[in-house]
Amino acid sequence: MGATKSAGFYTAELPDYFPAMNPPDLIRQNIPLAPQTTIRLGGSARYYAECTSVDEIRACLQWAASTDRTVQVLGGGSNVLFADAGFDGLVLKIALRGLEFIGETVIAAAGEDWDSFVAACVEHGLAGVECLSGIPGLVGATPIQNVGAYGQEVQDTIVEVQAVDRQNLQEVVFSAAQCDFAYRQSRFKAADRDRYMITAVTYRLDASGLPQIRYPELRRQIGERLNSLNLGQPALTAVRETVLQLRRGKSMLVDSEDTNARSVGSFFLNPIITTEAFAKLQQQHPDIPSFPADNNVKVPAGWLVENAGFAKGFVQGGAGISEHHALALVNRGGTMADILALAGEIQNAVKKIFNIRLEREPVLIGETT
Ligand code: EPU
Numbered sequence: 001m002g003a004t005k006s007a008g009f010y011t012a013e014l015p016d017y018f019p020a021m022n023p024p025d026l027i028r029q030n031i032p033l034a035p036q037t038t039i040r041l042g043g044s045a046r047y048y049a050e051c052t053s054v055d056e057i058r059a060c061l062q063w064a065a066s067t068d069r070t071v072q073v074l075g076g077g078s079n080v081l082f083a084d085a086g087f088d089g090l091v092l093k094i095a096l097r098g099l100e101f102i103g104e105t106v107i108a109a110a111g112e113d114w115d116s117f118v119a120a121c122v123e124h125g126l127a128g129v130e131c132l133s134g135i136p137g138l139v140g141a142t143p144i145q146n147v148g149a150y151g152q153e154v155q156d157t158i159v160e161v162q163a164v165d166r167q168n169l170q171e172v173v174f175s176a177a178q179c180d181f182a183y184r185q186s187r188f189k190a191a192d193r194d195r196y197m198i199t200a201v202t203y204r205l206d207a208s209g210l211p212q213i214r215y216p217e218l219r220r221q222i223g224e225r226l227n228s229l230n231l232g233q234p235a236l237t238a239v240r241e242t243v244l245q246l247r248r249g250k251s252m253l254v255d256s257e258d259t260n261a262r263s264v265g266s267f268f269l270n271p272i273i274t275t276e277a278f279a280k281l282q283q284q285h286p287d288i289p290s291f292p293a294d295n296n297v298k299v300p301a302g303w304l305v306e307n308a309g310f311a312k313g314f315v316q317g318g319a320g321i322s323e324h325h326a327l328a329l330v331n332r333g334g335t336m337a338d339i340l341a342l343a344g345e346i347q348n349a350v351k352k353i354f355n356i357r358l359e360r361e362p363v364l365i366g367e368t369t
Contacts (some may be wrong), residue, residue, distance in 0.1 A: 026048065027090065039081065052096060057094075069088075101126075113139075113226040139201055156248045222239060268346075278299070
């Protein structure tokens, strides 16, 4: 299949697929979704397919369009909440694999495990993603919400994002500037939500191997140790190990043995408010922590949750709050309805006490009534 590049976009001739009503062989039916998610909740997918190539993605999309079925893309299942009733359309699991290192540039297929990708970069002595160690999920999800932790965000290293346009099945390439990145945000989550399926991401890293240690908690943990290390791979490895240790302590690593890790990580975004609004809040709550966010102030949602009466380890029905981090809502043997009920109560309490609306971070799929 020939592809031509024009004005930043690839266009390709579409091959002939199969008769419209026949599902491609790779589509299966009634597949439980809970085991595919880190929170381990949710019903089944009416149709389900794992796609290992762009052509398979196109075949599935074409079938879904011809039979009028909704498509939901699934990556690592670490930032998604499927309703207990399941999903009546087609869940398309991204299983494209491949990592290519070209000097400081790395092209990663969307289905590569994110943390294995970070490990490989560290191994190659390439800096830029080491603070993002231990984040669950797949490479293809990272541009969607501009994944970030400990002072790094993927927008700092992404050069290009390749995708399939679900409207016309053509391949498209976005430069980093075209992705409209912001805190946990991009065009793929905003204006173009559900329009593109990301198939590969190109990152440009730093071969000097100089780790970035901006986050105070990380700096405290690694400080002394780093001075005794050479730059490059040993220093990057030390940062990676320290981040993994920090995340493990907060149950923010995928670990089937750790019942506090049955979550989607942060359930709410850290709200960003104006300096004026923060000054008012501080008068009433002098202990409230904050972080600068351009000309505004970022307030840690974990603190708001705890100080609205939901302590670490709180349990209500089959849902609870992690014993190690107040921002993680944990499956305690219940249902998605239990999690959403608890989330709603937390939102109401935070609104009432602090007049701040907490926004959910993971994506919610399916009917929840
Ligand atoms: N805090 C509490 N109680 C808690 C946890 C946190 O009061 O139980 C307050 C403390 O003041 C603490 C502050 O929140 O200093 C920040 O906590 P932490 O360093 O754990 O980070 P976070 O703001 O809660 C964010 C990201 C995480 C990322 C960490 C580290 C968001 C929504 N979350 O969490 O990302 O790993 O920073 O950089 O921005 C995720 O998105 O799923 C995620 C885990």
